[in-house]
Amino acid sequence: MASASSLVLDKTELHEEHKYIYQTLIDAYKDIGVGINFTELPYTRSVVSANSKTIDGIMLRAENHTRGYSDLIRIKLPFPVSNTIVVINKTLCPNCKLSQLYSIAHVSGFSFPETSLNISGSQNYKIELSENERLWHFFKAGRVNAIVTCDTYLPESLRDESKYRYVQIESNQMYHYLHKDHQAIAESLKTALQSAANMRSDSKTRAVLTSPQ
Incomplete structure (x- = not known):
């Protein structure tokens, strides 16, 4: 210690x-x-x-x-503040509303307002990963439609508006x-x-x- x-x-x-x-x-x-x-x-x-x-x-x-x-x-x-954002893969879900996302991932312990995503239904899959690096690789590999994270952590490789769409759902101190x-x-x-x-x-x-x- x-x-x-x-x-x-x-x-x-x-x-x-x-x-x-x-x-x-x-x-x-x-x-x-x-x-x-x-x-x-x-x-x-x-x-x-x-x-x-x-x-x-x-x-x-x-x-x-x-x-x-x-x-x-x-x-x-x-x-x-830090903004909680949904990052959506445009290729997998080009015109999806948040409620139409088939799958979404985030790191375990990352709290966000799930009601704003409507991901509690049986047609939506939520995946939890242990750390951000795994989340980035999982998303870039096309394993899920979207991820939830905060803009403070989002790496440069995922800041590309030609590939991804960004929706802010919450702000936190x-x-x-x-x-x-x-x-x-x-x-x-x-x-x-x-x-x-x-x-x-x-x-x-x-x-x-x-x-x-």
Whole structure:
């Protein structure tokens, strides 16, 4: 287990345009004198591991993906929202409405409003995979009509409007999470993140950090 001066955090790969979030966190931890090391765990296991203090926390996760894990402290980040999107394969389902999707996949533990997709019927197949890399390969291989993910994670290889259609179904605030035993570090980190936000010219970034949690 990591000491108070060094933490082990789960790190899910982000799209290039969002990687500044991780750098902001790395810099904030450096400012408070805490080292961080990264591990990559399956999506659900990372939350379970952080909640049980097998690891110290999670770099980035939507709030609705951590509900029920009471031993985690959430820390607001300089990042407005993450959009939950349906990515549809145009070749397999060129003119499909969401309710007409025959099959859809997502990572286990990725919560989304299933009612908006109407995938509870017997004609719809929902597939859960353990991690994002498997999800991307599964989808690119044409195994399902669509996937549900968030735009923060979606890789460049799946950002092609000639092949895929994108439908936003939800927006969620993203947070950094630490185990509750790291309350003192969490408070120091919040201050460091606020200082980082004050150095940025983006007023929306500052608004996210200063709004009520």
